[in-house]
Amino acid sequence: MAPTDRRGLADAVGVWIEELRLVLVDAGHPALSDLDDQSFEMMLARIAWHEWGHALSVVRAETEDIADGERLLALAPRGVSERIRRAGYRRSQFTHELVADIYALLMSRRRRGETGKPPWLDDRIYQLVRRISTWND
Amino acid sequence: MERLTPPKGYTVTTKQDVEEIIAIEAELLRSEGVDPRWPGFPEDRKPEDHQQK
Numbered sequence: 001m002a003p004t005d006r007r008g009l010a011d012a013v014g015v016w017i018e019e020l021r022l023v024l025v026d027a028g029h030p031a032l033s034d035l036d037d038q039s040f041e042m043m044l045a046r047i048a049w050h051e052w053g054h055a056l057s058v059v060r061a062e063t064e065d066i067a068d069g070e071r072l073l074a075l076a077p078r079g080v081s082e083r084i085r086r087a088g089y090r091r092s093q094f095t096h097e098l099v100a101d102i103y104a105l106l107m108s109r110r111r112r113g114e115t116g117k118p119p120w121l122d123d124r125i126y127q128l129v130r131r132i133s134t135w136n137d
Numbered sequence: 138m139e140r141l142t143p144p145k146g147y148t149v150t151t152k153q154d155v156e157e158i159i160a161i162e163a164e165l166l167r168s169e170g171v172d173p174r175w176p177g178f179p180e181d182r183k184p185e186d187h188q189q190k
Contacts, residue, residue, distance in 0.1 A: 012146020031155050042175040043155060046162075050147050079161035087148040100147070105162060111178075112171055120165050 014047040016055040023051040045111075046104050053103025053133065057096040060132045069094030075122040076102070095128075102129050110137065 009015060013032065014025045025047050026032075032043055065072075073081045073094050084097045102125055109118060115137035117126045129135060149155060163173035 009146050011148065011150045013149040015146035029149070031149050031152050034152070035155065038175045038177070039155075039159060041177060042159070045178075046158065047147055047149070054147075077161070077165055079157075079164065083154075083157065083161070089148075105165065108162060109166065109171065112166070112176055114169075114171055118165070119169050 013043075014051045016051045016058065018055070018058055021055075023048060023055065025051070042108070046108065049104035049107040050100045053129075054096055054100035056103070056133050057099035061095055061099065065128060065132075066092055066095050069098070072098055072125055072128070075125055077120050080105075098125065099129055099132055102126075103133055103135075106135065106137075 012026070013029045014023065016023050025044060027044060032040060035043065069091055073084060076084075076098055080098070080101050084094060084101065087097075089097050102121065106118075106129065117123065149158065166173040
């Protein structure tokens with residue numbers, strides 16, 4: 001593994017390893033220390049949902065979806081798109097990261113009893129996440 | 138042994154990243170009138186069970 005890949009992986013709080021079909025979560029990551037109990041649990045759930053969404057996207061996203069990453073990111077809630085752009089992902093990873101983040105947000109929202117398309121989410125992104133995750137709310 | 142494709146993990150490097158993620162989610166939820174406080178899971182163990190403390 002190249003040093004940059006190794007560094008990126010060491011810094012990650014979670015990762016989907018496709019060949020092993022395994023989600024790994026670093027619950028002892030320094031970024032998660034000192035959180036209050038509720039925030040800590042929320043972040044662990046968030047990381048697990050993000051990685052599961054990522055896994056589904058890697059397997060189910062179509063070539064056109066991947067190619068559409070930049071355009072989809074432009075339609076995403078600003079905070080979400082800014083974080084993905086700043087994190088240094090390649091353009092070919094934009095769609096996977098977006099699906100992962102929106103999937104995690106939808107799951108978190110569902111945990112609060114909210115279903116259906118949230119008003120802050122563009123319908124094209126919602127339909128994409130529904131198709132990839134077989135989301136039926 | 139077969140080599141694995143280097144995965145790109147979920148980049149959350151600093152405490153500021155975590156605060157930002159929580160803040161973004163809270164803002165989106167509030168924008169539709171949803172309480173952003175984490176409701177937990179029904180089967181939650183006691184919070185002090187987690188390894189951070």
